[in-house]
Amino acid sequence: MAEKIVEELRPFFDPKAVAIIGATNKKGKVGNVIFENFRMNKERGIFKGNIYPVNPKLDEIEGYKVYHSVEELPDDTDLAVISIPAPFVPDTMRQIAEKGIKAVIIITGGFGELGEEGKKLEREIYEIAKANGIRVIGPNCVGVYVPDTGVDTVFLPESKMDRPQSGPIAFVSQSGAFAAAMLDWAAMAGIGIGKMVSYGNKIDVDDADLMDYFIHDDGINVVTFYIEGVKDGRKFMESAKRITRVKPVIALKSGRTEYGAKAASSHTGSLAGADTIYDAVFKQTGIIRAEDFEHMFDLAKAFAALKDKLPKGDRIGIITDGGGAGVMASDAVAKFGLRMAELSEETIKFLKENFPPHAVAGNPTDVVGDTDAERYRVAIEGFVNDPNVDAILVIVLFQVPLLEEEKIIDILAEYQKKSDKPIVAVAMGGKKTDRYARMLEEKGVPVYPTPERGVRALAGLVRYAEYLKKVKGE
Amino acid sequence: MAEKIVEELRPFFDPKAVAIIGATNKKGKVGNVIFENFRMNKERGIFKGNIYPVNPKLDEIEGYKVYHSVEELPDDTDLAVISIPAPFVPDTMRQIAEKGIKAVIIITGGFGELGEEGKKLEREIYEIAKANGIRVIGPNCVGVYVPDTGVDTVFLPESKMDRPQSGPIAFVSQSGAFAAAMLDWAAMAGIGIGKMVSYGNKIDVDDADLMDYFIHDDGINVVTFYIEGVKDGRKFMESAKRITRVKPVIALKSGRTEYGAKAASSHTGSLAGADTIYDAVFKQTGIIRAEDFEHMFDLAKAFAALKDKLPKGDRIGIITDGGGAGVMASDAVAKFGLRMAELSEETIKFLKENFPPHAVAGNPTDVVGDTDAERYRVAIEGFVNDPNVDAILVIVLFQVPLLEEEKIIDILAEYQKKSDKPIVAVAMGGKKTDRYARMLEEKGVPVYPTPERGVRALAGLVRYAEYLKKVKGE
Known part of the structure; x- marks a missing residue:
């Protein structure tokens, strides 16, 4: 069963050769955009398969030989993308069956969504497919997009x-x-x-x-x-x-x-x-x-x-450089059914020893607006080592004056790598924040634009971990 | 009462002259950033008042004369911004009182948020202010930002x-x-x-x-x-x-x-x-x-x-070029306690007469993926004229091939202007969509990135309109 479905669907995602039935040289038409997608991805070296445009009225598009019928197609064709009017699709399906192509994307609309007549066409197509072991995606769809192999039928x-x-x-x-x-x-x-x-x-x-x-x-x-x-x-x-x-x-x-x-x-x-x-x-x-x-x-x-780094439980630790954002995150922890971690005495002691007196050691820990990246490191170190913390939300308002942006990014990435507790970040702000958020994500730390969305994402991780524990513990 | 508060708070937002107490030439320091904000806004021609830095140890910053004490300040000073350490603030407040300045922003932290000692300082400051008719914003704050007058104490x-x-x-x-x-x-x-x-x-x-x-x-x-x-x-x-x-x-x-x-x-x-x-x-x-x-x-x-264009009721009309987005918006109408408008027979007839057969005349109306801007015009015209519709949510997926982006923007802006029904738009997408959304907003149509957020915003308009009806009908 497993290998069967992989084998059946493989041509949709990585075909040896794609036939574009209804390919045209008329700019902007569906059959042209899809052909161009494949052609450009081939030019870029991403699409490695062959491209066979099919159109009875053309001999050549952009230097590509055009086939006049499905029958003429080379034998390596393993995917057909159809964008011809609905009434012509059943006959084409018969030719595809004859040719032995086993994967078809039908882009064309005007089927079941328009009523009984269209539903009849769909049944006809389905029966041809079923009888010949053809798998069909669609009709009435935009199909498939795979950046790695260059398959792109998005018209x-x-x-x-x-x-x-x-x-x-x-x-x-x-x-x-x-x-x-x-x-x-x-x-x-x-x-x-x-x-x-x-x-x-x-x-x-x-x-x-x-x-x-x-x-x-x-x-x-x-x-x-x-x-x-x-x-x-x-x-x-x-x-x-x-x-x-x-x-x-x-x-x-x-x-x-x-x-x-x-x-x-x-x-x-x-x-x-x-x-x-x-x-x-x-x-x-x-x-x-x-x-x-x-x-x-x-x-x-x-x-x-x-x-692969799901939280072991639902106890969330919050670190922030803005008190208001910490309050909002705490509200969200309750709202999404999680618990605030109760920091161990050792952690509180560790934080207090390494913080200036006006920073707040607790949960949330507030490194406050005059923080630098090192103060964040202290906080994260404390939370990572605390057995009462299952997952960590780090709110970084990059706007505060003394925070070295690239250094805090490196610190977060470092702990994401070496700790087994998931770290999720929240960064609220404008263009500069956006750029830093992107850098953080590239280093493996997901970033959210609000405390609520960050906590809600953590809640998803927690719920899935609980499900796995349940089904695997059975 | 009314004029009194306006007169009292006016200097915070539009001072004749601002004294920056604790101004310094040390880059990055709070007293420097605030001075620089005012200086640059004066250079740009936005801040029209006078700027008086105060610092006992300096004679000049960036060509500005520095005053050594509050006492020396010119008499037109009507706003003082304080960024000196907390223990010095009460004495400075006394000098401000003496000088007759009636508006003070205290940026400095280290007061009530740090415990009893700080609370005592706060009480002292408050008593001086109260006794002398001084209004105080802060302490422990970023203060005021007014782009039109160039007031910017955000450090x-x-x-x-x-x-x-x-x-x-x-x-x-x-x-x-x-x-x-x-x-x-x-x-x-x-x-x-x-x-x-x-x-x-x-x-x-x-x-x-x-x-x-x-x-x-x-x-x-x-x-x-x-x-x-x-x-x-x-x-x-x-x-x-x-x-x-x-x-x-x-x-x-x-x-x-x-x-x-x-x-x-x-x-x-x-x-x-x-x-x-x-x-x-x-x-x-x-x-x-x-x-x-x-x-x-x-x-x-x-x-x-x-x-000034609040909906008369809670019946929402939805127009979309993507069915899925229409379904999500319909769900949101229910979720946020609104009603789907029941289009009149005339409207349905009008839409059907002017739509191609595969477009869906209803609520939601789906102009479908091959729409152009004119088909949207028909839909909006129908909804605007229907007495059963109180507010209109128009979902525009700018990505569909035949939609002329600038034309649909103009059509939406035109109906926002000439109809008395509020129109809110939803546009989901990437960079190009963002640019079109900005253009739409500049023409008076608020745009949201998801159907849910668009409907939720409409729900706010509806609730406020209901509140006004209630209190004004009393």
Whole structure:
């Protein structure tokens, strides 16, 4: 089973040769943008496979030979990307079956989302696929983005949206526009996406298949889903239970309320289902539910860095150079169901001995506004060595006058590396802060723009660690 | 009463001449940064008053004559900014009283926050002030920032943090570091701050005084507070009731939970008080409570643009070019206690007549991923004319291929101007989206990065409108 799904989905993420059916030289058209994505990634040396545009009316695009039919395609073709009008897709699928291609991304819309006629087309396509062992992503989707291999079927040109760098997060989205916006946002936020899959009407490849695949994908530390509805609940649960024992899964499930469910039904025709059922399913399978997309990526960022360094318990230590931020973080610890660590007497003594009298040794520890990086080192050293502390939130307001920015970054990175307690940072501020935050993240310390978001991310780590303890202790 | 507070606080925000007591030429020192702030703002032509550095040991700084004592100061001095060690402050206050200066900002820390000795000093200072009609901001604070008049006592140099542009938001913070981080953040986000006051231990000028002042400040549309504790509850409530009839007040009150209250007590010595009492006070006085600082500024941004265009009811209309975002927004409408507008039959008919068949006429209306700006115009026109819609959330995923970015910005700005219904936008994405969002905001349409935050901001407008209806209908 395991190897089977890996083998089946591999061509979607790393094809030997991709056929772009409906490729065109008309700028801005879907079939042109997708062709250009592959062509440019080949030029950049990222896409290593062959590119075969298919169009009965053209002989050549940008120096590439155009094939007039699927039949003519070279035999190494293992992925077909389809962007031709819906009514022509079933016949093309038959040719693809004949040709022996086993992986197809159908970008084209105008299927099930438009009613009975489209649903009929979908059934026809699905039956051809099923009978011939073809796996299908889509239809009505933006498809796949893999920065490492150069697969990019996102038909929004780079002039309209940026692509994120590679990283250990997989992102799966039922909504194409949301997927595009998220890639664009991740690029700006410096968040690395290893694989993105937007599967639209998901007539074949679904959440469960992807979870089974990602179990075996060593480049992926954490899987995030934007879901409006799940069709096969049992299959979903079984795959979810398998993957969450190995790596964390985060789900943003919309259609929670009556209003949302109604909107989802007219969007992807999904039956949102009673939200309490989803809550129960997520809880039972160890999937972490995100409240909104900021939460989803806040969690993904934490797990991408700290999946193998989960907190042993729920006792949080807070270090700050601004009292107000420490108060807000303390409130958040209570709000998200965690506990404030009670520092040991040794730690308090150690801090007091090494602090000036106006710094506050406690939890939160306030190194106050005249701090330098060394005072932070004292605080972190104390917290790391305290057996009563499970995880550490370090709030760094880089604006305070005497704090050496690069030195505090190095200190945080150093302790993240040598301590077995996860460290999460909070940095509030403007452009300069943003730059320092990026530097910190590159060194393995996830950074959040508010105390609440930092604590909420820690809470995700704690909950997942508790789940693992429960299922593995069984 | 009204004119009195305006007259008393005026020198803090627009002094004829400022004395900087403890000015020094030592780079990076508080007394140097504050002097430099004023000096540079005078050079830029923003600060129009006179600048009098005071230091017994210097004769001249950067070409400015240095006064050796308060006694020597010219008679037009109406604001003194103090940054000398705490034990010297009472004597200086006596000289200030003698000199007849009526407004003092005490930056210096080391007072009440450090225990009984400091509290005694504070009482001494307060008694001198009281006996001589002097108003005091601080001690232990970063003071005042007013971009329009060039008053800037924030002792974090511009190399460490940016200053925001001018705008209709007043920001009051009990926490100095938080205030600095917020200014820095507002600068990056393009949010205009008209006046910032950080009052630290607030021995004299407090929240109530500031609310009474801001009632009369025509440049300020909305007042935001970060508070850890209020000392005089009755005074606070009376001022709050006065100002909220005229302009909205948003409060972020930390120390909500047991953990937070404990942290607040060791930060500013504030008694956080039972959180339910604050909830009741805010509700009764029409203050809108923010959940966190993102919420605080999300609300401030909405009110800054739309204070005079509040929704008549709670029925929200949603327009989107991405179905997923529409579902999330619909969920948020329920979550934040609003209602989805039921579009009239005329509107549905109008939309259907003017939409292509695959666009979804409803609420949400989904103009779908192949939309251009004109299809958005149709949708907005329909919603604006529908008597069942009170406020409109327009989600614009700028990434979709055919959408002309500047045209949709102009259309939104046009309807914001000509319709009496508030329009709030949501734009999710990266750098390009950020730039378009900024353009939209400059044209009077507040923009949020997620559907949830957009709807939550709308909910703030609705709640405040309801409060006004209630108190004015009495």
